[in-house]
Amino acid sequence: MTVHAPLSMSKEAFFAWIEQREERYEYARGRVIMMVRITRNHAQATGNLVSVLKQRLSPERYDVATDGFAVDIGESFRVPDVVVEPAQTDGKALEAKAPILIVEVLSPGTLHVDFGDKRQEYLSLPTLDTYLIVSPDEPRAWIWQRTDGVFPSEPEMIEGLDKQIVLPALGAQIALSEIYRGIV
Secondary structure (H helix, E strand, O other), X not given: OOOOOOOOOOHHHHHHHHOOOOOOEEEEOOEEEEOOOOXXXXXXXXXXXXXXXXXXXXXXXXXXXXXXXXXXXXXXEEOOOEEEEEOOOOOOOOEEOOOOEEEEEOOOOOHHHHHOHHHHHHHXXXXXXXXXXXXXXXXXXXXXXXXXXXXXXXOEEEEOOOOEEEEHHHOEEEEHHHHOOOOO
């Protein structure tokens, strides 16, 4: 089925429009972008990461969301694979209010966006501490972490099943072997 989106719309109109759709979309500076289909490895890495985060983080302190939960970034609404924020009371919210951790699992069609526009937009969020990009096929991740209020211009690359992702803002560590369980 072909879905035609208006050429441009407000954020409010976007939220009303997507409520009538089954497909997943993002909103980037007035443009509606259909989300790409994902691979089994992508789904497995995302699921493993969500599971580990839910095990490590107190549900009274943090919400771990995935699958279509939006992040408001000024002129855009992005839909990361995983977002962690302080626990919220509004169970009907459609967006993260104060993300601390945002994770994107790479897809062939999104590589340039995850490392480009999304990186720039996510790193502009005042509450964000960590932006993490994860490969779906091999134990490799790229991490930007805020230090003294500033993100580095280049990410730290973490590779190998024996390596750990350290998340000081959340008081957690995640082994790459946990993310890639069932993949490699």
